Amino acid sequence: RMNRRVLIIVSLLGISILLFYKGGLFQMAGPKMIEQESGNKINVVLFTPKTTQSLPKIELIPEKVEKYNFTKSKKRPLQEKLQPVDIADWTILAEMPTYKQPKRVLQSDWWKAAAFLEIDFKKRPKDLRCRKQKSVGNWFLCQDEPYKVKEPCLVYSFGIGNDFSFDDAMAKLGCEVHSFDPSMNMPEHVRNTSVVFHPIGLSTSVIKDFNPRHDIYVIQDQRWTMMDLLSIMEMLGHKNRVLDYLKIDVEGHEWSVIDYLLKNGITSRIRHFSLEYHIFPDWPDKARYPDLLRTYKRLKEASFYKYFTGIHPLNHTPKKFNIQADVCYVNIKFQS
16 A cells, blocks of 8 residues: 555656646746747737636737847936037026025026026027118018018018007018918908918917917917918918018917927028017926927027027016017028
């Protein structure tokens, strides 16, 4: 009997070892994944510790299969280091008033980026001197050669706020002028100065039912039609025309519009570009300020030089932080 029991135990032990090595019932590891190539796909079959029956197959396209290394964590992409418009601005920043702000605010990227914008507006209001600067309504026009605007000329003006003084002044120069503002609740019409008004807003794409944020111009909910510049030019038959003067005052949307202009290569077709920069207390988000600064710098890299800067009153309290400035540019590399 003793020999028979020993023989049975040894037999069972041998069977257990055999099953263990073949990944069967007594496998101690977790689910096992086996890749089987089938045509241009990979079939992934899962085996569980308690059964040798496969679960439903998961098909993965080879190009989308990623091989993960669980021993090394992926490195996060490095963010671009914040840089001022001019290297000397670091010294100016160190000497600026702190406005009684805590150290954590003064050391934040949003504060530095906003400070660099303010420094450039104040210390470098002009990149070039315009000898024949002319007032056109509530904006300015540089009539130095080769930037002089003369007939035939095309002007787009975005953001009117019931003030057509700029638009009418450009029409008197003999230009074809189109004015755009969806916030005025005014239908499309032609003014007695020949200015054509369109109830359309400027965006980076075509949006039929845009719900704008509330501000001093939008008190109640409204629904606007928004269009990007290229779509507007095509709609008006100006697809291959030069814009002699592009003016935008679009209450904070200018940042994305500038990115759009640079990305789509339209800047080479713009002779004059004037706009009002906005940073409101609640919009854009402060985390975006470094990106706004980079956008601002890229405009000069695209050969747009300031000949006028007018700064609005500033507020340096973080919860009410506000920067606004009117800036007039000429494209120094413009070729008609």
